[in-house]
Amino acid sequence: xxxxxxxxxxxxxxxxxxxxxxxxxxxxxxxxxxxxxxxxxxxxxxxxxxxxxxxxxxxxxxxxxxxxxxxxxxxxxxxxxxxxxxxxxxxxxxxxxxxxxxxxxxxxxxxxxxxxxxxxxxxxxxxxxxxxxxxxxxxxxxxxxxxxxxxxxxxxxxxxxxxxxxxxxxxxxxxxxxxxxxxxxxxxxxxxxxxxxxxxxxxxxxxxxxxxxxxxxxxxxxxxxxxxxxxxxxxxxxxxxxxxxxxxxxxxxxxxxxxxxxxxxxxxxxxxxxxxxxxxxxxxxxxxxxxxxxxxxxxxxxxxxxxxxxxxxxxxxxxxxxxxxxxxxxxxxxxxxxxxxxxxxxxxxxxxxxxxxxxxxxxxxxxxxxxxxxxxxxxxxxxxxxxxxxxxxxxxxxxxxxxxxxxxxxxxxxxxxxxxxxxxxxxxxxxxxxxxxxxxxxxxxxxxxxxxxxxxxxxxxxxxxxxxxxx
RNA sequence: GCUCCCUUCGUCUAGCGGUUAGGACGCGGCCCUCUCAAGGCUGAAACACGAGUUCGAUUCUCGUAGGGAGCGCCA
Numbered sequence: 001x002x003x004x005x006x007x008x009x010x011x012x013x014x015x016x017x018x019x020x021x022x023x024x025x026x027x028x029x030x031x032x033x034x035x036x037x038x039x040x041x042x043x044x045x046x047x048x049x050x051x052x053x054x055x056x057x058x059x060x061x062x063x064x065x066x067x068x069x070x071x072x073x074x075x076x077x078x079x080x081x082x083x084x085x086x087x088x089x090x091x092x093x094x095x096x097x098x099x100x101x102x103x104x105x106x107x108x109x110x111x112x113x114x115x116x117x118x119x120x121x122x123x124x125x126x127x128x129x130x131x132x133x134x135x136x137x138x139x140x141x142x143x144x145x146x147x148x149x150x151x152x153x154x155x156x157x158x159x160x161x162x163x164x165x166x167x168x169x170x171x172x173x174x175x176x177x178x179x180x181x182x183x184x185x186x187x188x189x190x191x192x193x194x195x196x197x198x199x200x201x202x203x204x205x206x207x208x209x210x211x212x213x214x215x216x217x218x219x220x221x222x223x224x225x226x227x228x229x230x231x232x233x234x235x236x237x238x239x240x241x242x243x244x245x246x247x248x249x250x251x252x253x254x255x256x257x258x259x260x261x262x263x264x265x266x267x268x269x270x271x272x273x274x275x276x277x278x279x280x281x282x283x284x285x286x287x288x289x290x291x292x293x294x295x296x297x298x299x300x301x302x303x304x305x306x307x308x309x310x311x312x313x314x315x316x317x318x319x320x321x322x323x324x325x326x327x328x329x330x331x332x333x334x335x336x337x338x339x340x341x342x343x344x345x346x347x348x349x350x351x352x353x354x355x356x357x358x359x360x361x362x363x364x365x366x367x368x369x370x371x372x373x374x375x376x377x378x379x380x381x382x383x384x385x386x387x388x389x390x391x392x393x394x395x396x397x398x399x400x401x402x403x404x405x406x407x408x409x410x411x412x413x414x415x416x417x418x419x420x421x422x423x424x425x426x427x428x429x430x431x432x433x434x435x436x437x438x439x440x441x442x443x444x445x446x447x448x449x450x451x452x453x454x455x456x457x458x459x460x461x462x463x464x465x466x467x468x469x470x471x
Numbered sequence: 472g473c474u475c476c477c478u479u480c481g482u483c484u485a486g487c488g489g490u491u492a493g494g495a496c497g498c499g500g501c502c503c504u505c506u507c508a509a510g511g512c513u514g515a516a517a518c519a520c521g522a523g524u525u526c527g528a529u530u531c532u533c534g535u536a537g538g539g540a541g542c543g544c545c546a
Binding site: 008009010012042043044045047048049098102105109112113114115116117118119120138156159161162165167169170171172173174175177179180181183184199200201202203204205207225227228230232234236262265266267268269271272273274275291292293294295296297298300301302303304305307311346347348349350359374378409413419420421422423424425427428429432434435436437438439440441 | 472473474475476477478481482483484485493494495496497504505506507508509510538539540541542543544545546
């Protein structure tokens with residue numbers, strides 16, 4: 001039987017890293033076993049589901065390049081099917097109508113809590129409830145009262161729970177709409193899912209779902225419950241605590257592959273290997289190797305991986321993502337150095353594509369003023385001679401390459417009998433406007449001949465004005 | 472309260488009865504150096520606790536403590 005996994009988010013918010021990792025694991029497991037990966041949108045909560053959230057999930061999957069073989073399926077389009085199964089269960093006596101009011105259930109719960117027992121439905125209507133005039137009943141699943149439910153979790157190992165811990169859960173509301181624990185079962189059954197990979201907050205739901213499978217005469221799939229992801233500080237991820245949409249990682253300047261690499265390694269390992277290509281992830285990943293412990297999200301490590309991939313991936317693969325950043329920052333990168341060249345020289349010095357774009361602005365746009373500190377330190381009268389000399393040297397340069405530019409700068413330093421720093425730093429401030437930029441040959445190369453000459457002239461003017469002002 | 476789950480450096484992890492407890496991120500130091508980086512070398516840093524089992528426990532068992540999840544007509 002071929003493996004079929006599914007990712008089944010509910011569209012009540014964006015796709016966050018925890019969900020993304022679950023999706024990645026589902027996708028990897030399916031790809032590893034050459035099975036199918038299904039996307040299903042669990043939108044039965046009409047109150048909280050929104051089209052925006054659906055789109056955010058789809059966009060997130062897309063950005064992470066997690067392609068699915070089937071779907072997206074929407075549960076709201078399957079209501080007829082759920083109703084059909086509810087009727088079947090009702091007809092077979094495996095489910096029953098319940099007229100108990102929410103108030104009664106609420107009181108019951110309070111009483112049970114006081115008594116120190118686990119709150120659950122007491123089964124008042126289990127053996128024939130009394131219809132209440134004007135009240136439409138819910139449908140409850142008749143859970144077995146005896147025995148245990150056992151399953152062998154692919155991540156947690158054997159788990160057993162006694163049926164007397166379970167109550168008769170509601171599977172259909174008064175308006176006939178189905179509830180979660182019921183729809184997952186029907187869907188996973190209909191969609192022939194063989195392996196359910198999901199967050200470990202569902203462990204407690206699993207036994208009751210298995211009971212539903214059995215009532216349906218269906219073979220339950222295998223389960224793999226993966227732990228959640230904690231915030232930077234080890235605390236649970238929440239809205240105000242770093243739980244951001246995966247799309248925000250794009251804005252922050254991370255490569256989708258870097259995030260995938262980080263996520264796959266968060267809770268799973270293959271010996272000491274830290275870096276995985278997409279193909280290596282597929283070849284080596286196994287859900288059975290996933291850790292049981294919740295893991296804390298560490299931006300430092302993500303940054304490291306992101307830089308690693310910016311340096312390692314072919315520049316042409318990184319360039320489109322960098323282009324997105326320029327566009328997002330409103331920088332027109334059409335006139336100036338090729339993005340591939342930019343990636344090659346900047347990848348060593350930034351952690352994110354956003355930083356790369358921000359620090360590359362000067363290759364595409366002229367600046368109005370020099371960084372005050374850098375100018376004060378380097379654009380002084382002593383810099384005049386080196387700047388004039390380098391301007392002369394560059395003016396007639398035929399070959400504008402890093403190598404020839406390096407020769408030119410070194411030549412000037414030798415000629416004036418000064419260290420490289422005496423030439424390179426003033427030149428850097430002239431070209432970049434600040435004291436920080438790539439190595440001076442690469443900076444010249446990327447700024448280009450015409451712009452370089454103009455900026456050196458501007459720096460010389462600045463020095464002259466400043467000298468005059470000090471007189 | 473009840474049920475289930477979890478516990479190796481700050482963080483992510485390797486380990487699968489005998490190891491100087493390994494790697495990675497981050498952090499410190501040194502080297503390189505035209506700035507910032509990157510890179511190289513190097514250093515500090517962990518088995519939650521207590522009982523068993525065993526010749527021997529990080530590893531197996533049971534407790535304790537701490538943490539998490541669930542107990543919905545949410546998913």
